[in-house]
Amino acid sequence: MLSRLGWRMPSRLGWSCLAALILLVSLAAATAGAAPEVPEGARAGAALGGPERAPRAVLSLLLDRERARPGETVRVGVYFELESDWHVYWRFSGESGLPTELAWKLLPQDASSPPSLGPLRWPAPSVFREDNGFITTYGYSDELLLSADLTLPEVIASEADPAPESVRHRIEVEADFLVCKIQCIPGRASLYRELEIGPRSVAADRETVALFDRFEARTPMPASEAGVSIEALYSQTAVRPGDSFRAGVAVTCSPTNGRDCGPLRPGVSPSLGSFVPDQTPGIELSASGTRAHPLIEGGLIVTLEGRAGKDALAADLRLRGVLSLEGAHGPLFVDVDLELPTANADATVTPLASAEEWLVPGPEPAAVAARSISEVLAALALAFLGGLILNLMPCVFPVLAIKVFSVAELAHAGRARAVGQGLAYTSGVIVSMLALALIVVALRGAGVAVGWGFQFQEPLFVLGVGTVLVVFALNLFGVFEISPDLTRVSQVGEGATGNARSFFEGLLAVVLATPCSAPYLGTAVGFAFASSAAMILALFATIGVGLAAPYLAITCIPGLSRFMPRPGEWMLHLRSALGFALLGTVVWLLSILGSSVESAALVLVLAFLLVVALMTWLFGVLQAGGRVWPARVLAVGFLLLLGTLAPKLPLEARGPGAEDEAESASLNAQAFDAAGVRESLRDGKPVFVYFTADWCLTCKVNERLVFEDASVQAEIESLGFDVFVGDWTRRDEAIRAELARFGRAAVPMYLVYSPTEPASPELLPELLTPTLLIDALKRAAVGPVRAADHTGGDAT
Amino acid sequence: MKRSTWMAALLVLPWMLGSHTVQAASPAVGDLVPDVTVKDETGKAHKLSDYRGKVVVFEWTNQDCPFVKRHYKADTMEKLSAELGAKEVVWFAVNSTYSNKPEDTLAWKEKQGFEYLTLQDASGELGKLMGAKTTPHMYVVNPDGKLAYQGAIDDDPRGRSDSPKNYVRGAAAALLDGLEPDPSSTQPYGCSVKYASN
Numbered sequence: 001m002l003s004r005l006g007w008r009m010p011s012r013l014g015w016s017c018l019a020a021l022i023l024l025v026s027l028a029a030a031t032a033g034a035a036p037e038v039p040e041g042a043r044a045g046a047a048l049g050g051p052e053r054a055p056r057a058v059l060s061l062l063l064d065r066e067r068a069r070p071g072e073t074v075r076v077g078v079y080f081e082l083e084s085d086w087h088v089y090w091r092f093s094g095e096s097g098l099p100t101e102l103a104w105k106l107l108p109q110d111a112s113s114p115p116s117l118g119p120l121r122w123p124a125p126s127v128f129r130e131d132n133g134f135i136t137t138y139g140y141s142d143e144l145l146l147s148a149d150l151t152l153p154e155v156i157a158s159e160a161d162p163a164p165e166s167v168r169h170r171i172e173v174e175a176d177f178l179v180c181k182i183q184c185i186p187g188r189a190s191l192y193r194e195l196e197i198g199p200r201s202v203a204a205d206r207e208t209v210a211l212f213d214r215f216e217a218r219t220p221m222p223a224s225e226a227g228v229s230i231e232a233l234y235s236q237t238a239v240r241p242g243d244s245f246r247a248g249v250a251v252t253c254s255p256t257n258g259r260d261c262g263p264l265r266p267g268v269s270p271s272l273g274s275f276v277p278d279q280t281p282g283i284e285l286s287a288s289g290t291r292a293h294p295l296i297e298g299g300l301i302v303t304l305e306g307r308a309g310k311d312a313l314a315a316d317l318r319l320r321g322v323l324s325l326e327g328a329h330g331p332l333f334v335d336v337d338l339e340l341p342t343a344n345a346d347a348t349v350t351p352l353a354s355a356e357e358w359l360v361p362g363p364e365p366a367a368v369a370a371r372s373i374s375e376v377l378a379a380l381a382l383a384f385l386g387g388l389i390l391n392l393m394p395c396v397f398p399v400l401a402i403k404v405f406s407v408a409e410l411a412h413a414g415r416a417r418a419v420g421q422g423l424a425y426t427s428g429v430i431v432s433m434l435a436l437a438l439i440v441v442a443l444r445g446a447g448v449a450v451g452w453g454f455q456f457q458e459p460l461f462v463l464g465v466g467t468v469l470v471v472f473a474l475n476l477f478g479v480f481e482i483s484p485d486l487t488r489v490s491q492v493g494e495g496a497t498g499n500a501r502s503f504f505e506g507l508l509a510v511v512l513a514t515p516c517s518a519p520y521l522g523t524a525v526g527f528a529f530a531s532s533a534a535m536i537l538a539l540f541a542t543i544g545v546g547l548a549a550p551y552l553a554i555t556c557i558p559g560l561s562r563f564m565p566r567p568g569e570w571m572l573h574l575r576s577a578l579g580f581a582l583l584g585t586v587v588w589l590l591s592i593l594g595s596s597v598e599s600a601a602l603v604l605v606l607a608f609l610l611v612v613a614l615m616t617w618l619f620g621v622l623q624a625g626g627r628v629w630p631a632r633v634l635a636v637g638f639l640l641l642l643g644t645l646a647p648k649l650p651l652e653a654r655g656p657g658a659e660d661e662a663e664s665a666s667l668n669a670q671a672f673d674a675a676g677v678r679e680s681l682r683d684g685k686p687v688f689v690y691f692t693a694d695w696c697l698t699c700k701v702n703e704r705l706v707f708e709d710a711s712v713q714a715e716i717e718s719l720g721f722d723v724f725v726g727d728w729t730r731r732d733e734a735i736r737a738e739l740a741r742f743g744r745a746a747v748p749m750y751l752v753y754s755p756t757e758p759a760s761p762e763l764l765p766e767l768l769t770p771t772l773l774i775d776a777l778k779r780a781a782v783g784p785v786r787a788a789d790h791t792g793g794d795a796t
Numbered sequence: 797m798k799r800s801t802w803m804a805a806l807l808v809l810p811w812m813l814g815s816h817t818v819q820a821a822s823p824a825v826g827d828l829v830p831d832v833t834v835k836d837e838t839g840k841a842h843k844l845s846d847y848r849g850k851v852v853v854f855e856w857t858n859q860d861c862p863f864v865k866r867h868y869k870a871d872t873m874e875k876l877s878a879e880l881g882a883k884e885v886v887w888f889a890v891n892s893t894y895s896n897k898p899e900d901t902l903a904w905k906e907k908q909g910f911e912y913l914t915l916q917d918a919s920g921e922l923g924k925l926m927g928a929k930t931t932p933h934m935y936v937v938n939p940d941g942k943l944a945y946q947g948a949i950d951d952d953p954r955g956r957s958d959s960p961k962n963y964v965r966g967a968a969a970a971l972l973d974g975l976e977p978d979p980s981s982t983q984p985y986g987c988s989v990k991y992a993s994n
Contacts (some may be wrong), residue, residue, distance in 0.1 A: 096929050096985070096986060097985075098954065098985055101954075130988060130993075135929050137865070174956060182990065184862060184863075185862060242826065307824065309824070309825060309980065310978050311980050346926075592886055612814050
């Protein structure tokens, strides 16, 4: 038996898992980019100048044309091929090293109209950090092409001949560079090439042109061309000599640009490479990390630490550097050139608290393209586990109870039927999860910011679920039957096993599960919301598989169903009892509705549900009488009536802000407001912020069991905590943004702020216990002790 | 369990990445320099605060670094230290190279023929406290034990100039005249200091 069980499980359960696995593998294949290749012909192209063997580096002078016409623009560049692990430096080398320098000379210099050379294109550099993390430099490993545009004169002439057919120009370049691995070697190379300018234009070999193109694509462009807006933020109004400060470069998709640059992610690993600061005389700047933009979806802030020297600072100092990001359409390299306000040493500057809070590296939106396979696997495993645990959440209970009931029935029915039902239920779950995922993708695409459980903020949706539940309950009471053939009358207890019904139960389970899913799915869903569309679909589907797994297992593994009780009279009673469980769920739904609509509207909703019940009963009567057509006509009429009536109900959600604090009286909480939180922290008070919603049962459970606990209340009182509550029952952008700031897409979220560290609150788990909360409160009230144990290496 | 580990990693990672960029420990110009005791190549211990009352120059060095070699070939350090030594300025070379041993310093000293002592900082303690990044990285400390200049030895990182502007000479001269060095801080150049990785 056991061996049979072990063999059966993978074969039966496996196909959906297999599908997920295939999806995973294809995802991984898509994310693994093609490795750049060094074209063989590139070096040969420089044969005239001769590739010069410099220590640890081979340099060649390249042109993207063999011959050119007057007036043409030719790209010229010096190509560095470096031994592995050796690197050369950017125009700003960082804390050691030496910038790479190119000095060009164009001959003949006496030409009446000499060719002109444009600025050097510096590709976005990499960040090198020595093993001990003490010294950071910026440069290039493996290879580098530093190129510039050479614009040839319109008219060629030489001393000997005023109108020659062609002339030869000589291009000389002196490269001065430092190449380092652990040791450093200064290098210098002189290279030259001749270019014939005449009637014929001949492109260089394809590899050379491709090399120019590849490095040109890595050259940062102005923000407007990249389709982003950039803005500098500082922790104070101006920087004085001797000041230590924080700065940030906020990057957002520019709305004026038609091309959507998508959610922005740090593009380089480590994320410190997302911004490489250029040299700022008198100021040391170093990237400290990145964080999600607190206000704008998909935006990013690259955070910097700065320290100004004692010497007077130039008045026109700029914050310059290069951003390397990952957008929806691949890597983005953006030139940064922003104002850096300076002031005299004796000037008065104001700290900007709001900015300060955004200028510490924060929860980072995980990189879409740079997702490692292990990260994806972890998220999928988490999603599966979350789906599994969802079965134990109160929301899904009614549906689960029905499933237990039908399992008992099926256990003794035919095996094929049992498996069929299991699969039907699973497909119901997965289909609705995918539908949900598509809605999320669509909403995100339309620029609507959504959070998990968002559906319950929509009164019509709540009403719809309520209606379905009432109909479902009536079905359990035996008022009518659901079967593929709507008019087929079947014996009570037998009709309840149709595949269509199982499918429908799957849908319902998902619909009911969403508000309960936060505690176990918050992380996975947060991950999903920041992911590509394919990842969202994969994650949601996996959650579905998890949710359906227990039922699927029972129906598919023959051994398990043997433990189910025999069917009998008791099943009829259980069926009716479960109907009442569903009606109970309707009461809960109405209580959600009650918190967002007027009470008069609630009476109308009840009347509406009564009409639904009446229609269902009439349908049942016709069905029982075997009247096929009248039943069908009634069903259609019924649906039409529902469709017209429902939107007419006065269900407009009240705007946020009305009667918000009504039920959080137990903690004496004020409505959440970021400015208020900052103010309390400035006054030296510790702050506890919690985010909740009426439709979030976990939130309510925590509030009942933990917040109302006498010891918790006493502790909050005695430690002098200010408490804020963010109620997300109705849509609220400020709250959604705050959740997103901590990588969450769902409530509950609990934050404990210490006044000594206003920028880094402690994020508590979604399921609280009084002890856990009290410990966190004490840590925050004590303050600095936390810095060492919570943030890890921060103190060093 | 899986979830909490993941969450923890998510929360802590940015902090770990960000943490070591804050070099609040190293003194800025105007701050007291750390008071530590370091041995020279002869084994004699020097407590930095014992040199209060004098202008002290620290020269981060590494005899394998091409930038250091260039300056020793040009006698930059030898000449300047002799010139300043006549004015009671104390000159210390500091070697924070993890692999450097006192006998290496002695051999180098004999070859180059300079007089001043080289503090043996293979542990990197002094170098990291001071925030030394390159060889050569120069520090000038005023008689109150406060940092008065930090940065490059001169304005000629590539060794092209015939008469480079020597910042250390300027800084020491200003201090001896009771003035503040200007510039008080420049971008040091050279090889990175080869610290022991820890």
